[in-house]
Amino acid sequence: MLREFRLPDVGEGLTEAEVVKWHVAAGDTVTINQTIVEIETAKAVVELPSPYEGTVSALMVAEGETVDVGTPIISVDVPAEEGSAEDQAPIPPPEGAVEPGMHGGPAPKEERKPVLVGYGVKPGTTTRRPRKQPPAPVPASVPASLPAPTPAPVAAPAPVAVPPQVGRVSVLAKPPVRKLAKDLGVDLSTVAGTGPQGSITREDVQAAVAAPAAVPYQAAAVPAGGEERIPVKGVRKATAQAMVASAFTAPHVTEWLQVDVTETMATVRRLRELPDFAGVKVSPLLLVAKALLTAVKRHPMANATWTDDAIIVKRYVNLGIAAATERGLIVPNVKDAHAMSLPELARALTELTERARAGKCPPAELTGGTITITNIGVFGVDAGTPILNPGEAAILAIGQIRDMPWVVDGQLAVRKVTTLALSFDHRVIDGEQGSYVLRDVGAMLEDPLRMLAWA
Structure with a gap:
């Protein structure tokens, strides 16, 4: 019994995806929940598991093709006694044949196989499907392994x-x-x-x-x-649309602050030696993230969203980290970062950046962010004017950390210095509030002990 697996909506409300890589070929045996294909949506690369157990009959979409949600992408020859009752369109039967649940009465109860988690095909019957395929013999869409119902002239x-x-x-x-x-x-x-x-x-x-x-x-x-x-497709297309929408909707204001982060760098070195941080990456980004979380706690309007009838202030922080990948810029976020200890935050940031670079962030990590950090310093850049993620009120950019002459206690010295840039939505955050947020982050990076005092 042939079953077609249609491209599902992976929970993002998207309408199309590109087939990046097949993990199976025609003739391969597959099991339920075995990864069969990688698809790229406008958010990320997602692995799809098989909803069926059987033999791959045909791959119906080639790698590199972009198809709409609901398009059949693979057909699987499933043993009749193990056929899934999921809402997939079956291959049309020979003329005169009546399938259960079509015209011959309700479909018999079948023991359901495990359903895909997160991308599950909606349960239902097949009673609607026959109306979508009135002409039974359509040889051009029938896989080669299916015997032709009749030697009709159109098959030749x-x-x-x-x-x-x-x-x-x-x-x-x-x-x-x-x-x-x-x-x-x-x-x-x-x-x-x-x-x-x-x-x-x-x-x-x-x-x-x-x-x-x-x-x-x-x-x-x-x-x-x-x-x-x-x-222009996938992540690049989605990023372009989001940035245009943000730039021409939210009135952006950007403020800059040069900060002496010598003490922050010394703290990073000490943290690396602690057993609590074994196996995780401890970088200046960790303390910048902690400083921003603390500043948000002191100035909640930085963690808000503008709507036409209200400003929604969020009492939780899903901290976004902008990441440059081969497919373009993505911004996965750490859920409930405000409730994490410093070691927990370090592990979360390490795992998040690794998944982002590998293109393995699940859709849930790419939505729901409340405030973002972008580290442009890794590219050797001092400062920039970051554009807000849609729905967020602020984004903090970190420039490169480099040696610079700095006045300390009236004496000129060489110090580790960086430039912070905070862009914010002026509908939500006044200039005074934005200045306080940036000032507080800078103060905590100059003296990390302030994070303990203000936490």
């Missing part, structure tokens, strides 16, 4: 093994592939598909461009120093 024009003349092959290319072909000037009718059922993949299109080295079109390829087209 779709042989997989005829590369030069594929007829109306455009129907076997996904929209992103057709767009790529249009951008590259490739005629899909001349391309042999290597995907499921002879469908054309991105690799087929790119191979068609690269193959004929002596063709004039290839000779006219973009020379060195020309242009490169980079699709």
